[in-house]
Amino acid sequence: MHIHLLDQYHTGRSPVHRLDARVKLLLTLAFILVASLTPAGAWPAYLGLALLALGVTLAAGLPPLLVQRRALVALPFALAALTVLFTTEGRPLFTLSLGAWHLTASEPGLIRFLSILLKSWLAIQAAILLAATTPFPTLVVAMRALHFPRLLVAIIAFMGRYLFVLADEALRLHRAREARSAVIGPGSGGSIAWRARVTGGMVGNLFLRSVERSERIYNAMLARGYRGELRTLSPPRLRPADGVLGLLFVTLLALIALLGW
Amino acid sequence: MEYAIELENVRFAYHDGRPALRGVSLRIAPGEKVALVGPNGAGKSTLLLHLNGILAGQGRVRILGQEVNGANLGWIRAQVGLVFQDPDDQLFSPTVFEDVAFGPLHMGLPEAEVRERVAWALAQVGMDAFADRISHHLSQGEKKRVAIATVLAMKPEVLALDEPTAGLDPRARRGLLRLLARLPQTMLVATHDMRLVAELFPRTVVLDAGQVVADGPTGHLLTDEALLEAHGLESPYLSPLP
Amino acid sequence: MIPILADALLAPARMHIPDGFLSTPVYLAAWVLALIALGVALRRTQETLGERQVPLMGVLAAFIFAAQMLNFPVAGGTSGHLIGSALAAILMGPWAAMLIMTSVVAVQALIFQDGGLLVLGANILNMAVIAAIVSYGTYQLVRRLAGDRPWGTFAGGFIAAWLSVVVAAIATALELGFSGTSALEVAVPAMAGVHLLIGIGEGLITVGALGFIRATRPDLLSAEPMGAGTGGRWWVAGLGLALLVVLLAPLASSFPDGLERVAEDYGFIEAARNAPYRIIPDYLFPGVSNEALATILAGLVGTLIVFAVTLGVVRGSTRADRRPPTADGRPQTAD
Structure with missing residues (x-):
């Protein structure tokens, strides 16, 4: 989506x-x-x-x-x-x-x-x-060309790429929860503390998926010659x-x- | 004879001690197209990750006659194009162009050649009009094509693909099949798609529980119902349920 | 998705300060402080693991953003959700958390106009720097007190998350007050009061997340976070910073300046005293005649009481219910 x-x-x-x-x-x-x-x-x-x-x-x-x-x-x-x-x-x-x-x-x-x-x-x-x-990628190139800290720009670039991938995963977890609760809406499905902890469980789940995804991404980067230093094309004139x-x-x-x- | 891929008694265990590969030996000649099949957890993805030294266990791995070791990883990774199962893992850059450029850039090629290779690789997979697109906005089939372009741009001799047809609708799957049939590289493809195996690969290797349990002509293996049954596989030639 | 997204972006009581609300000296000072902290964070992160961790930190920044969208209904159409600084600091260590949260806050400003661009330094200072240091220090302290028993993780997580939200909110109020945008004696109790409650949601979600992670991948919790260095000094830094911010609030507003005299003339102080959202009706402490000293004492005692109460409550509740809620199965991995 x-x-x-x-x-x-x-x-x-x-x-x-x-x-x-x-x-x-x-x-x-x-x-x-x-x-x-x-x-x-x-x-x-x-x-x-x-x-x-x-x-x-x-x-x-x-x-x-x-x-x-x-x-x-x-x-x-x-x-x-x-x-x-x-x-x-x-x-x-x-x-x-x-x-x-x-x-x-x-x-x-x-x-x-x-x-x-x-x-x-x-x-x-x-x-x-x-x-x-x-577009976001152009903004990232601009930040790099303006000598923003390289590591921070790289993190922001990855974040922009996976923002909606993870938002989709969050939405799927959210829907799965809604589908399993008999009554939807405030006041249903246990105490606020219980609901907060279920949400916390989803956050923890999302965290593990994120860590595992980052490991696969790292492998994909290694497979294409990444040796610990990110290289980028020079910005347009x-x-x-x-x-x-x-x-x-x-x-x-x-x-x-x-x-x- | 010099093989494109040569594995000699490769063993590998995960951190928790769980064995993933238990003595795999395999020889693939240049230009050969080989399917790697087996149930989930058989060790297919783990095996592919050994081809370019991302994982290293015991035993030997040779690519085009060169043993994979710490010193030649750069060269090895340019020779073996590894395409991961989920294109969202493979396409980690903001745009299609930057993703296809990643490999050539990290091979240390000059910018002019990087740009040339990106254009060429995208044309190979029929995605030349998509260079400036944001990867997230592509369809699953388009993502798979771009994922293949990201390794083609490195001009590898060997292609190792993990589940290339997973998650594709029939039309995108057809298109991908045609693309794979056209590519001249040596190929080792891990897949559950038995029709893909029957159509594209003359030779099939069956992996189960970290071991090669069968290796031979695809036509022969796919009619051996006892073998397929024993390793949780299905014949592409549909038979009615018992 | 759009309603959830809109909810996450438009949720009330967000701390993202828009442009226009801070005066130039204040946002410049905030930039200086934020840049110093980020400079150290960048150096420490590169020293310890270099660019090897780039994809991890990038994906985790996206994770924090996505996790902020997961909310739960509280009451009256409002919902509780996460800011995530504490969770990031606990899981990744304070330096990496600063970089992750900086990316989150920067992208929220750049793409979603959630928070201003010139005042970005202040938002980074509050949500990335102060929140990370305070939460990591608090978490380490409670874990030490617990002597590595499991409740230390949960009580530490809860208090760290709660305190980081409250302290970041007070820092936000201070910046607004120093800018002359809000009257300090209203902004501080209002922001602190609202976030005393919001912080509980943050704490509960953080505990839920830690519970899930502890049950499925305990290795990720036991490992020493990257670049944290000697854990000994962090709790000093964390609590010290929290106290500094908490104490700065009454101090700053107890020196009657021009603004306040006007307020007194117009009976404003009278009104503020009766404000319904003022949790502690007066900072005054019985038996202490000096007003500044009394407010400091009141702040200190208030913080300690909340600290002790939550410690006790969480300790009790984790004992009663060790099993974390499962929202879904373990994520699928490649074979």
Whole structure:
């Protein structure tokens, strides 16, 4: 079984898709850095970043709604920032009274809260665009070319390859359990502790399968000449178009950053 | 005469002391196509792992006249292309291209030749359009073909395949049969697929409990019902259940 | 698969901090700490077993990801599931666990946007570095106390998993607090409180997994994990780090800064004291007048009580039921 999250959008031929993955990764980080450094309440800069993200979405031929829907992933975390509404000094806006609770929100607090949400929303769009237009193997090559630690990149490469193979195995174990429990759903099938330990049993089972698979993989690597040192092909050369697009993007980011300060 | 594969009284036991091979001797001439059959646990996979020194027990293993030892493993592994049963074990790289390139790269070939060999090997198995695909997204039959390409790219003299038709639907199985029939290498193929044996391999070796219990022309062995019965095998020529 | 995946990714109370929630100095500091730890982990791992273990660590990173998808219903539509740092540390040793969990957290950020990219250093620090050191140290300590009797593995596994989750959650709250994103005196008790419960699920799953592994492949548990070196110092490092994080929380919030004075002015402290999710209503310790000292004592005693209680409970329950739950048969191997 195949799980496609953003895989289906990898096949595009847009300039965004064809941009070298190294450049794309660095530009994504630069975009998030600008969003992170922009002061609270610098609305024009936030608007500029949002338009830039929308522009890239359209240039990549991605449905903007899809990007926005996935951008909601980080929303629950907004709860963590809620307290700044009430703890920032400034002109009081309103007071919430819930029994013994008296919470007074301030205007600067509201500005900070909204700014945190906007920064997070902008950053996640950049991350989505990177993931949606760059196949995972290309990302791995880019990380290697950017001299990320070799061992870590190698582990990540194997992880990416076996992510869904093991997710499939986990799903099969999960189904086998469901098929054997007479009543499905919360409150059935024993105590929570018992259920947790059954799940633990499945995790242990999955671990053993993983260890055994890694042994077979290691044998398959040995059979093809692996002697303890991973060799890889040199990364593709940067094209002039990569430089031009990269510079253009950086210029836009710099202009937006100026708006914010 | 120099054999492609020569095993002399090979013995092997697992860590827990359980014997897997109990004195196996076998000689296979260059260009010969041999089926290796026997029940689960007979030692077929273990035997294949001895051909390129991944496992080493007692006794001698010679490939193309060279004894397998620690010093020549690089050369041996380039000569013996070992294709594992589960293609998800064999295809461990992110993309098809990187997987087929793995062998040639680790043989120390220059990049230009690596790329040439990848293109050639993928063309051999009819998968040239799949180079940039992610292995996980391939069908089982496609995975098996790419798995064979990963060893063909090393240009081996000997192919050792473990259950090449397991898990394939009839059409993919047909395609794989045609591919195997076309490949010129010396072949030793472990399998439960008795129809594959009957169609492709003139010679069959029966392994049971770590020992060779029969070795001869396939047509002769497959009609020996007593032998098949004794080692848990089935004739490909369907007979009604008693 | 998609619902399970969505559940695993969107489950509440995840610790993956998104971009935007940490200030630049805080995430840079977290990167520095994470990179130092990873640098040592990379060197130790390469020294001991080199790239021979690459496929093992890669597949185990995928395993942790897949194991996080296996969940069990708790109540009210919520489900318990695994983070896995403790399990990785127990099975593979702290250094390899750091690399495995770093890969997991990095891939979750890169492919699934679960956690931010610039704040990745903080997420690595919490879930890969702190959790691995704390859980490995705790596990070693309990095993020593048990003198290699079987309950040591299970009690050690439970406490290690529970404590690693709680400490990582407090570290997350501290980072949010130092960034000025959350008020420390709310974020710390809230995160710690929720994860006191989540940690129990983590502990139970970890014990279940260890039970299964012990029953089928005991050799994998008895072997000294790679690169762990002398086990003696790990429990010092683990408990020390746990105490540091736990104690940093009340210390950091007991020095009244600008933010807190505002909060006091607006009656916020009053509100926070009555917050329903605050497990220990006040950090104050009776008979000690110094507020900072009292909070430290309260934290210390709280940790020790939980430690002792779980030790006793797990010790009792493993004695009562030695047989691990079997979810499926032994995985098939090649003949």
